[in-house]
Structure formats: C-alpha cells, structure tokens
Amino acid sequence: MGDIKPLTVIINDTTLRDGEQSPGVAFTTDEKVRLAQLLEAAGVPELEVGIPAMGAQEQEAIAAITSSLTQTRTMAWCRMCELDISQALNLGLDWVDLSIPVSRQQLSHKLNISPEQVLARCDRYIKQALDLGFQVCVGMEDASRADADMLHSVAAVAQAAGASRLRFADTLGILEPFRTREMITGLRQHTDLQIEMHAHNDLGLATANTLAAIDAGATSVNTTVNGLGERAGNAPLEEVVVALQVLNKGNSGITLQQLPAICQFALAASGRLLSPQKAIVGEAVFTHESGIHIDGLLKDVNNYQGFAPALVGRQHTLVLGKHSGVSAILEVYHRLGIELNDQQCELLRSQLRQWSESRKCSPCEADLRALAQPLMQALYADA
Ligand SMILES: CC(=O)SCCNC(=O)CCNC(=O)[C@H](O)C(C)(C)COP(=O)(O)OP(=O)(O)OC[C@H]1O[C@@H](n2cnc3c(N)ncnc32)[C@H](O)[C@@H]1OP(=O)(O)O
Ligand SMILES: O=C(O)CCC(=O)C(=O)O
Helix, strand or coil, rough: CCCCCCCCCEEEEECCHHHHHHCCCCCCCHHHHHHHHHHHHHHCCCEEEEEEHHHHHHHHHHHHHHHCCCCCCCEEEEEEEEEHHHCCCCCCCCCCEEEEEECCHHHHHCCCCCCCHHHHHHHHHHHHHHHHHCCEEEEEECCCHHHHHHHHHHHHHHHHHCCEEEEEECCCCCHHHHHHHHHHHHHHHHCCCEEEEECCCCCCCCHHHHHHHHCCCCEEEEEHHCCCCCCCCCHHHHHHHHHHHHHCCCCCCCHHHHHHHHHEEEEEHHCCCCCCCCCCCCCCCCCCCCCCHHHHHHHHHHHHHCCCCHHHHHCCCCCCCCCHHHHHHHHHHHHHHCCHHHHHHHHHHHHHHHEEEEEEECCHHHHHHHHHHHHHHHHHHHH
16 A cells, blocks of 8 residues: 555545536536546545436436446435435446435425434335445435434434445535534434535535534545535535645545646536635635735745645746735746836836726736836836
8 A cells, every 4th residue: 555545534526416406507428427537537436426316318427427437436316215216226326325304394394204204214215225236325414404313313223224324414504613513423423324424505614514524523525526516505625625635634535636627627517607716726816916925925935825736736826916016026027037126116016006906907928018118118218
C-alpha cells in the first residue's frame, strides 16, 4: 500500500440522482457516463446513479453507467417497495438505497402509514433486496425531523434484517452543525451499521452539516458536483473533499486537482451557471484585487492564503481595480513589462477607480496597456 492512507470517509456522490433532480437539469446518457467516468478517475468510490422506477430510459442509462465503471461501486435510489426493487435488477448495480420517510409529518401526511408499518416494510424489503444480491442502504427520508426513538427503531430493524448502511437525510436542509452532531452521535450509539449523511443546502449549511456528521461518526456522505440537487442543492463534492483535507478531518481518497475539470463538465451538462465566488471552483476565488491583500501576498503568500490553490490545480491571479494599491499596480504592470514611477502609479490608481466603476469588471491586459499608454507617451515626450 506504500503511503496511501486508508479512506476515513466514503464519498457517495449523487450528482446523477439528486443532482439531476435540480429543476431543468436533465443529463443525456452520454453525459452521465462521462461524468461517472470522470468521478471514477478522480477516485470517487461510490456513485448513486439514478432511479430505476423512472422507467426504461433511466434503466438503460443506469446500465450504461455501471458497465462503464471498473472500480466505483454504484447505488440506485428506490422507494422501499417491491416494484422499485424489481426495477433495479439486472442493471449491474452493487447497492440499492431503499427510501422510506421516518418523520411523523411524512408518515401521516404523505404515505399515511404508522411507524410500525415502516418497521415491517424495512424488515420485508431489506431481506428481499438482499436475496436479489444487493447491498442495502436504508434511506431514512426526513430523518432530521424524526423522533430519535423512531430513528433508533429503524436502525435496529435494519441491522437485524441485514442492511449495511443507514442514510440520514436532512431532506429539507433544516439542520445546523451542532444539532447534526447531536443527532448523528445519538444514532451512532444505537447501531453498528454504516451511517451516511445526506445534507441539503437550504440554509447554506450542507457542507458544515456534512463535516459535523463525519465528526460524529458518519462513515459515508452524499455529495453532488457544484452542489446540484433539490432546491438549494446538496453538499458540494468539491467543498466537502477539500475541507476534509484542509481541516485534516479525514481522507476521501479523491484527487483534488481533478475537481475543476469535473465541475466544468457538470456545469456544461447541467446548463446551470456558477457564481464566481462559489467556494473552490468559482472563477474568482483565487483572484485578488485589494491593495492590502496583494501587498501581503507579494510579501509572503501565506499572509492571505488559507490553502494553496495548487491543491485544486489552480493558481492565484492578481487583477487591478477600484481597490488597488501601489504594490499591486507596480507588480501587475511589471509583469506586463511596464515599469512605472510613483507619480504614474497614482495617476493610474485614480483612473482605475473610474474605469472599474463604469465597466464593473477587472481590466484585461489590453485595457491595462490602454490605460497606461497616455502616461508612457507623456514620459517619452518629457524625455
Ligand atoms: C427526497 C427525495 O429526493 S426522494 C426522490 C425524489 N425523486 C423523484 O421524485 C424523481 C423521480 N420520480 C419520478 O420519476 C416519479 O415520481 C416516479 C416514477 C418515481 C413515480 O411516479 P408516479 O407513479 O407517477 O407517482 P407520483 O410521482 O405522482 O407520486 C409518488 C408516489 O410515490 C409514493 N411514495 C413516495 N415515497 C415513497 C416511499 N418512500 N415508499 C413508497 N412509496 C412512496 C407516493 O406516496 C406516491 O404514491 P401514491 O400516488 O400512491 O400516493
Ligand atoms: O431517502 C433517501 O435516500 C434520501 C432521499 C433524499 O434525497 C432526501 O431525503 O433529500
């Protein structure tokens, strides 16, 4: 094994299932296969690849994905019922996630069944899926709104029936990290099964809740590329795996340098836009304009670097704009082969402020040269 560290948390990426549930997002089979292959090449050990109950086309896509992978294990999302399990057969899948709501709200007002009926379904359908050769994860939908007793009862029945894993779904994204930690710690104390955290980002806390769950003993976590998924999406793959490494919280085994390419591919296939300040993969997250920051970076990069952009195959970029200082202006122009004196710098600073306010973007190289041109001409005229 050399110096390869054992995985401490399994990434189960659900871009191809929950990610595709983003309104308006619909991947083609080719896009799904390519994305699955990119994720496999980066070392993602598990993928949730679709919903067989959606019908023949989805089943064909799932079969195409599973047959294109050599290492990565695959899972399908199924309602906990006979029909859905039977539709997952013969698609090359390793796992089924058998989903059943566990909150009073959804039991009473969605499925209209009792907690006892949930436990009976768990026992019956877990055994059925095991008999068909699947590994079983029990998807506890709406777990974050469920009573602890209910979660522990499901865990006990699932373990006795032979399931391998419980998925704790914060279906509505209403948890915060302290409560996540408390709930997962409680579940951890009641079961030997693997625990998978499924976090939604409605309060912007999906990554934080995912990390809190890992701290509390979750063994696997669901992610999606670029945080795609229902409503505000799921915990973004790129945020979770980079945070794990930077915060020294665990080893996901994923090659972080491949994340930008994966995110770009998913972005194009999803037809969605990405905020420039999206953590890890946003266009502007390693770009600096503020004078004090650039001065600090030039003196020692660690003054304004929480982690090296090279960790994710990126690099710092310096731009000029409304907030530029002298150090930044001198350096950026020096890199263009233009050496400025203090007076020229000051003139450029005030021009940059006006330019930025009117254009609302960073000047490119041609803009910078055009801004400096009159100053340089004045210099030659003076000489
Ligand atoms: C929280 C989540 O993300 S769960 C995953 C959600 N993902 C999706 O819904 C995307 C894919 N879904 C689909 O293509 C369709 O909804 C299908 C094919 C699954 C089902 O389609 P339809 O048969 O037309 O049913 P429809 O979508 O109208 O309603 C869902 C049915 O599933 C039932 N259901 C929902 N969850 C479960 C469950 N865990 N176990 C059993 N039945 C369930 C509902 O009660 C409802 O059945 P009912 O009409 O008998 O009350
Ligand atoms: O039941 C599950 O597997 C989780 C389903 C889901 O996507 C959710 O609850 O947000």
